[in-house]
Amino acid sequence: xxxxxxxxxxxxxxxxxxxxxxxxxxxxxxxxxxxxxxxxxxxxxxxxxxxxxxxxxxxxxxxxxxxxxxxxxxxxxxxxxxxxxxxxxxxxxxxxxxxxxxxxxxxxxxxxxxxxxxxxxxxxxxxxxxxxxxxxxxxxxxxxxxxxxxxxxxxxxxxxxxxxxxxxxxxxxxxxxxxxxxxxxxxxxxxxxxxxxxxxxxxxxxxxxxxxxxxxxxxxxxxxxxxxxxxxxxxxxxxxxxxxxxxxxxxxxxxxxxx
Numbered sequence: 701x702x703x704x705x706x707x708x709x710x711x712x713x714x715x716x717x718x719x720x721x722x723x724x725x726x727x728x729x730x731x732x733x734x735x736x737x738x739x740x741x742x743x744x745x746x747x748x749x750x751x752x753x754x755x756x757x758x759x760x761x762x763x764x765x766x767x768x769x770x771x772x773x774x775x776x777x778x779x780x781x782x783x784x785x786x787x788x789x790x791x792x793x794x795x796x797x798x799x800x801x802x803x804x805x806x807x808x809x810x811x812x813x814x815x816x817x818x819x820x821x822x823x824x825x826x827x828x829x830x831x832x833x834x835x836x837x838x839x840x841x842x843x844x845x846x847x848x849x850x851x852x853x854x855x856x857x858x859x860x861x862x863x864x865x866x867x868x869x870x871x872x873x874x875x876x877x878x879x880x881x882x883x884x885x886x887x888x889x890x891x892x893x894x895x896x897x898x899x900x901x902x903x904x905x906x907x908x909x910x911x912x913x914x915x916x917x918x919x920x921x922x923x924x925x926x927x928x929x930x931x932x933x934x935x936x937x938x939x940x941x942x943x944x945x946x947x948x949x950x951x952x953x954x955x956x957x958x959x
Contacts, residue, residue, distance in 0.1 A: 738815040739835055740808035741766040743786070744800030748822040749775040751935060755824050756784040762828050765814070767807050769800040797887075798908025802901040809896040818890045823935065826888045830928040834890035837924065844921040845895050847881060848888035848928035879916060879923055885909040888928055895921055 741759060745752055745768050752768070760766060766786040770778045772794030781788045789807050791800065801819055808814055816835050820826050826848075834846040889912070891899075898919055903911045916923050 736763050736835070737765065738813050739763055739765060739818065740811065740814050740816070741818050741820045741831075742801060742804035742808055743768045743820050743822050744771055744797050744804065745769060745773060745777050745781065745822045746771045746794060746797070746800070747773045747775045747777060749773070749777045749780050751824050752777055752822050753780040753783050755822060756781065756786045759820065759828060760785050762832070763818075765808070765811065766820075767804050768822070769804045769807075771795055771797070771800040796904035796908075797906060798901045798911070799904045801908060802899065805896050805899055809893065814896075815893055816890060817892075817896045819887055821887050824933060825930045827929050827931065830888060830926065831890065834888075834926050834928075837926065838890055838892055841924070842922060843924045845889060845891035845916060845923050846926050847884065847923060848886040849881070849883035849925045850886060850928065850930050879913065881913065881923070881925060883925070884913045886928070886930075891921075 741763050743756070743766060748755075756766060756768070764785065766784075768781045768786045768788050770781065770788060770790045772791050778788060778790060787807070789803055791803065804819075805817055808817055816838055818831055818835065820831070830848060834848065837843060837846050885906075887909075898921075899912075899915065901908045901911055915921070
Protein backbone atom coordinates (compact mmCIF):
# COMPACT_ATOMS: atom_id res chain seq x y z
CA UNK A 701 0.00 0.00 0.00
CA UNK A 702 1.28 3.40 -0.94
CA UNK A 703 2.44 5.83 1.73
CA UNK A 704 0.41 8.93 2.46
CA UNK A 705 0.77 12.23 4.21
CA UNK A 706 -1.72 14.44 5.95
CA UNK A 707 -2.32 16.38 2.76
CA UNK A 708 -3.20 13.36 0.62
CA UNK A 709 -4.93 10.57 2.48
CA UNK A 710 -5.09 7.77 -0.08
CA UNK A 711 -4.73 4.91 2.41
CA UNK A 712 -7.95 2.87 2.29
CA UNK A 713 -10.38 4.11 4.90
CA UNK A 714 -8.36 7.18 5.90
CA UNK A 715 -10.20 10.41 6.66
CA UNK A 716 -8.43 13.74 6.67
CA UNK A 717 -8.75 15.56 10.01
CA UNK A 718 -10.20 19.04 10.00
CA UNK A 719 -8.37 20.68 12.85
CA UNK A 720 -8.11 20.28 16.62
CA UNK A 721 -9.69 22.27 19.43
CA UNK A 722 -7.72 23.03 22.55
CA UNK A 723 -7.42 19.95 24.73
CA UNK A 724 -8.63 19.79 28.34
CA UNK A 725 -5.44 18.29 29.78
CA UNK A 726 -3.75 21.32 31.30
CA UNK A 727 -1.24 19.08 33.07
CA UNK A 728 0.23 17.80 29.80
CA UNK A 729 3.66 18.93 28.76
CA UNK A 730 3.67 21.81 26.29
CA UNK A 731 6.69 20.34 24.52
CA UNK A 732 8.75 17.18 24.62
CA UNK A 733 12.42 17.25 25.67
CA UNK A 734 13.36 16.61 22.04
CA UNK A 735 11.75 16.40 18.62
CA UNK A 736 9.50 13.33 18.45
CA UNK A 737 8.48 13.66 14.80
CA UNK A 738 10.03 10.28 13.95
CA UNK A 739 7.67 8.53 16.40
CA UNK A 740 4.19 7.29 15.53
CA UNK A 741 1.57 6.37 18.10
CA UNK A 742 -0.74 3.58 16.91
CA UNK A 743 -4.10 3.72 18.70
CA UNK A 744 -6.71 0.97 18.19
CA UNK A 745 -10.16 2.38 18.90
CA UNK A 746 -13.48 0.66 19.56
CA UNK A 747 -16.37 2.66 21.03
CA UNK A 748 -14.25 5.25 22.86
CA UNK A 749 -16.20 8.40 21.92
CA UNK A 750 -16.45 9.79 25.49
CA UNK A 751 -12.65 10.04 25.95
CA UNK A 752 -10.77 9.58 22.68
CA UNK A 753 -10.51 13.28 21.69
CA UNK A 754 -9.09 14.21 25.12
CA UNK A 755 -6.61 11.30 25.02
CA UNK A 756 -5.42 12.36 21.56
CA UNK A 757 -5.24 16.07 22.42
CA UNK A 758 -3.05 15.23 25.39
CA UNK A 759 -0.79 12.84 23.49
CA UNK A 760 -0.34 15.14 20.49
CA UNK A 761 1.24 17.84 22.67
CA UNK A 762 4.29 15.56 22.79
CA UNK A 763 3.87 13.19 19.85
CA UNK A 764 2.56 14.97 16.74
CA UNK A 765 2.18 11.78 14.67
CA UNK A 766 -0.74 9.58 15.68
CA UNK A 767 -2.81 7.13 13.69
CA UNK A 768 -6.10 5.85 15.07
CA UNK A 769 -7.72 2.72 13.69
CA UNK A 770 -11.44 2.92 14.32
CA UNK A 771 -12.27 -0.77 14.48
CA UNK A 772 -15.93 -0.71 13.49
CA UNK A 773 -17.08 1.50 16.36
CA UNK A 774 -20.84 1.88 16.76
CA UNK A 775 -20.57 5.27 18.51
CA UNK A 776 -19.10 8.62 17.41
CA UNK A 777 -15.45 7.60 17.89
CA UNK A 778 -14.60 8.45 14.27
CA UNK A 779 -16.21 11.87 14.55
CA UNK A 780 -14.31 12.62 17.75
CA UNK A 781 -11.01 11.52 16.21
CA UNK A 782 -11.68 13.76 13.20
CA UNK A 783 -11.66 16.77 15.58
CA UNK A 784 -8.01 16.08 16.45
CA UNK A 785 -4.73 16.08 14.57
CA UNK A 786 -4.65 12.29 14.45
CA UNK A 787 -4.82 10.38 11.19
CA UNK A 788 -7.89 8.17 10.95
CA UNK A 789 -8.11 4.72 9.36
CA UNK A 790 -11.36 2.80 9.59
CA UNK A 791 -12.37 -0.84 9.62
CA UNK A 792 -15.95 -1.08 8.29
CA UNK A 793 -16.64 -3.87 10.81
CA UNK A 794 -15.09 -4.82 14.13
CA UNK A 795 -12.08 -7.06 13.46
CA UNK A 796 -10.52 -7.05 16.93
CA UNK A 797 -7.61 -5.27 18.55
CA UNK A 798 -4.92 -7.40 16.92
CA UNK A 799 -6.16 -6.51 13.45
CA UNK A 800 -6.42 -2.83 14.41
CA UNK A 801 -2.83 -2.78 15.70
CA UNK A 802 -1.57 -4.44 12.50
CA UNK A 803 -3.45 -1.98 10.29
CA UNK A 804 -2.14 0.98 12.28
CA UNK A 805 1.48 -0.20 12.14
CA UNK A 806 1.22 -0.81 8.39
CA UNK A 807 -0.08 2.73 7.94
CA UNK A 808 2.53 4.33 10.20
CA UNK A 809 5.52 2.54 8.71
CA UNK A 810 4.63 3.96 5.29
CA UNK A 811 4.89 7.54 6.52
CA UNK A 812 7.99 9.53 5.62
CA UNK A 813 10.52 9.70 8.45
CA UNK A 814 8.87 7.12 10.70
CA UNK A 815 11.46 5.27 12.79
CA UNK A 816 9.78 4.37 16.07
CA UNK A 817 6.29 3.05 16.77
CA UNK A 818 4.21 2.84 19.94
CA UNK A 819 0.99 0.89 20.54
CA UNK A 820 -1.10 3.12 22.78
CA UNK A 821 -4.53 2.52 24.33
CA UNK A 822 -7.48 4.76 23.53
CA UNK A 823 -9.03 4.83 27.00
CA UNK A 824 -6.54 7.05 28.82
CA UNK A 825 -4.73 4.32 30.76
CA UNK A 826 -1.28 4.92 29.27
CA UNK A 827 1.03 7.74 30.34
CA UNK A 828 3.08 9.95 28.00
CA UNK A 829 6.04 10.03 30.41
CA UNK A 830 6.27 6.24 30.13
CA UNK A 831 6.27 6.46 26.33
CA UNK A 832 9.06 9.04 26.40
CA UNK A 833 11.26 6.75 28.48
CA UNK A 834 10.57 3.76 26.28
CA UNK A 835 11.37 5.62 23.07
CA UNK A 836 14.51 7.08 24.64
CA UNK A 837 15.72 3.55 25.34
CA UNK A 838 15.15 2.57 21.72
CA UNK A 839 17.24 5.54 20.63
CA UNK A 840 20.16 4.80 22.95
CA UNK A 841 20.22 1.05 23.73
CA UNK A 842 20.78 -2.02 21.51
CA UNK A 843 17.14 -3.15 21.70
CA UNK A 844 14.34 -3.51 19.16
CA UNK A 845 11.23 -3.51 21.33
CA UNK A 846 10.38 -2.25 24.83
CA UNK A 847 7.38 -3.78 26.59
CA UNK A 848 5.70 -1.95 29.44
CA UNK A 849 5.28 -3.77 32.76
CA UNK A 850 2.85 -3.09 35.57
CA UNK A 851 4.60 -5.58 37.85
CA UNK A 852 7.66 -3.63 38.99
CA UNK A 853 6.99 -2.13 42.42
CA UNK A 854 3.58 -1.60 44.05
CA UNK A 855 0.78 -3.47 42.28
CA UNK A 856 -2.03 -2.67 44.72
CA UNK A 857 -3.65 -0.28 42.21
CA UNK A 858 -4.20 -3.13 39.72
CA UNK A 859 -7.67 -4.69 40.09
CA UNK A 860 -7.34 -8.09 41.75
CA UNK A 861 -8.99 -10.11 38.98
CA UNK A 862 -6.87 -8.47 36.30
CA UNK A 863 -3.74 -9.08 38.36
CA UNK A 864 -4.63 -12.76 38.71
CA UNK A 865 -5.35 -13.23 35.00
CA UNK A 866 -2.19 -11.46 33.85
CA UNK A 867 0.08 -13.29 36.27
CA UNK A 868 -1.47 -16.60 35.26
CA UNK A 869 -0.84 -15.84 31.59
CA UNK A 870 2.82 -15.13 32.38
CA UNK A 871 3.23 -18.32 34.40
CA UNK A 872 1.96 -20.56 31.61
CA UNK A 873 4.04 -18.87 28.91
CA UNK A 874 7.51 -20.46 28.63
CA UNK A 875 8.43 -17.95 25.92
CA UNK A 876 7.56 -15.00 28.12
CA UNK A 877 9.50 -16.40 31.06
CA UNK A 878 12.50 -17.19 28.86
CA UNK A 879 12.46 -13.62 27.54
CA UNK A 880 12.21 -12.24 31.08
CA UNK A 881 8.78 -10.65 30.56
CA UNK A 882 6.58 -10.06 33.58
CA UNK A 883 3.61 -8.39 31.83
CA UNK A 884 3.50 -9.65 28.27
CA UNK A 885 -0.14 -8.60 27.78
CA UNK A 886 0.55 -4.91 28.43
CA UNK A 887 -0.74 -2.93 25.45
CA UNK A 888 1.96 -0.28 25.79
CA UNK A 889 4.88 -1.27 23.55
CA UNK A 890 7.50 0.75 21.71
CA UNK A 891 9.57 -0.67 18.86
CA UNK A 892 11.84 0.25 16.00
CA UNK A 893 11.43 -0.06 12.23
CA UNK A 894 12.81 -3.58 12.11
CA UNK A 895 9.94 -4.79 14.30
CA UNK A 896 7.40 -2.69 12.40
CA UNK A 897 8.51 -4.20 9.09
CA UNK A 898 8.49 -7.77 10.40
CA UNK A 899 5.31 -7.54 12.48
CA UNK A 900 2.63 -9.88 11.10
CA UNK A 901 -0.24 -10.25 13.55
CA UNK A 902 -2.73 -12.93 12.55
CA UNK A 903 -4.72 -13.11 15.81
CA UNK A 904 -7.52 -10.62 15.33
CA UNK A 905 -8.51 -10.21 18.98
CA UNK A 906 -6.69 -10.07 22.31
CA UNK A 907 -4.69 -13.17 21.34
CA UNK A 908 -2.32 -10.84 19.50
CA UNK A 909 -0.42 -10.23 22.75
CA UNK A 910 0.98 -13.77 23.11
CA UNK A 911 1.49 -13.78 19.35
CA UNK A 912 3.77 -10.75 19.65
CA UNK A 913 5.69 -12.55 22.42
CA UNK A 914 6.07 -15.50 20.05
CA UNK A 915 7.42 -13.21 17.32
CA UNK A 916 9.90 -11.61 19.75
CA UNK A 917 11.23 -15.09 20.43
CA UNK A 918 11.22 -16.59 16.93
CA UNK A 919 12.40 -13.47 15.07
CA UNK A 920 15.13 -12.70 17.58
CA UNK A 921 14.00 -9.18 18.40
CA UNK A 922 16.05 -7.71 21.23
CA UNK A 923 13.56 -7.02 24.02
CA UNK A 924 13.54 -5.09 27.29
CA UNK A 925 10.89 -4.23 29.87
CA UNK A 926 10.14 -0.77 31.22
CA UNK A 927 8.14 -0.15 34.43
CA UNK A 928 4.99 1.80 33.55
CA UNK A 929 2.01 3.23 35.39
CA UNK A 930 -1.47 2.29 34.23
CA UNK A 931 -4.21 4.73 35.19
CA UNK A 932 -7.28 2.72 36.20
CA UNK A 933 -10.16 5.20 36.05
CA UNK A 934 -13.78 4.21 36.54
CA UNK A 935 -14.19 4.54 32.78
CA UNK A 936 -11.20 2.39 31.85
CA UNK A 937 -12.10 -0.29 34.38
CA UNK A 938 -15.66 -0.43 33.01
CA UNK A 939 -14.23 -0.73 29.49
CA UNK A 940 -11.54 -3.23 30.52
CA UNK A 941 -11.27 -6.94 29.90
CA UNK A 942 -14.19 -9.04 31.05
CA UNK A 943 -13.60 -12.27 32.91
CA UNK A 944 -14.36 -14.18 29.69
CA UNK A 945 -11.77 -12.21 27.74
CA UNK A 946 -9.29 -12.82 30.52
CA UNK A 947 -9.90 -16.56 30.32
CA UNK A 948 -9.48 -16.35 26.54
CA UNK A 949 -6.10 -14.67 27.01
CA UNK A 950 -4.95 -17.42 29.34
CA UNK A 951 -6.27 -20.12 26.98
CA UNK A 952 -4.53 -18.57 23.98
CA UNK A 953 -1.28 -18.38 25.93
CA UNK A 954 -1.62 -22.05 26.83
CA UNK A 955 -2.21 -23.03 23.20
CA UNK A 956 0.85 -21.09 22.05
CA UNK A 957 2.91 -22.68 24.82
CA UNK A 958 2.52 -26.02 23.01
CA UNK A 959 3.84 -24.75 19.67
